[in-house]
Amino acid sequence: MPIQAGVPTPATRQLVKMRIMQTNALRGIMSEFGIELPVGHSQLLKAIQAELAKAQQEDRLPADLVVSVQEQLKRVDALHEDIEHSGHPERYLLAFVYGQLGEHDLLRVRADAEKFMLLAALNLVECVAYVGAQLQSK
Template structure:
């Protein structure tokens, strides 16, 4: 019928729904919200939606695995067995710890602790299975392979970025995309004076849920010999460096996807004439 279809985030529509909630009020709220400046939800392919679901399920498994490890640490500490930090050290120390506890504690408790510890291996297998399916998608997707060449962008970052962005050309610039991802400071002010604060809680949750940019930026600040990163470390706190690098990487990801080109080391963008 000649209409342009847009998907509006529910949080943008809710402020226009005043008092009673019914079909007529919802339709009016949507009509008002769609006329406001802002970015609609990107229309994604079925594979992109499936990849987002895989990321969500993987996140739940990793969270549950961490909870189970911390629970085992706490229970063992109650009986005098304090484990070293780190999953590898825990795996090396827990068999001997359970052996010592078996000499003075009921077998029912020891058997349950062993079952909980063995259950972590099953969680590892499930997480590895999801990552294996992500790698299979990466092999056949041109966009994922393109941004995987960016330093610091790995499997999780690349697949999550492509699945979330949808169509990168919806954003007019890399700066606009970085703002959409939540990598901008919170602002307050009036009378023409604007004060910049830290990254808001909503933006932090968005970045964590996206799982791209921040994770990769953190790893890159620890391992990369990038002169820009090293100079930033001397001038700014670590958290500021991480967010700044995440912002820079988000803009690079947008440029690679929007312009459909491969990543080039040392590339300098120029304004069109």
């Protein structure tokens, strides 16, 4: 069965899931050391380098952890590149949603409940985009 244009392949969906798991793992590791990172791939990447540098200056992170986080960030970047080159259609809808959330200051999570609600909403957006792509391909 040929792959239709605009429909994410199972491999692409798996790459997106892997990137989400990796960034969530980074967020969790850093929160154990008192470093809260924003939700969202691009927001996390913007903030994490500055937070790492600040924590290193304050001697709050073991050197081994910093090396490990840097290597995980390389894997996240590689996954992102693979997704970008796969023609993943959800990225446009997700980019729009992130833009709207950022515009209304809704990406700043103030409590765990808000974090879980935001993650659930973003997962819902991804599901809607995927179903829309499936319907469009028929």
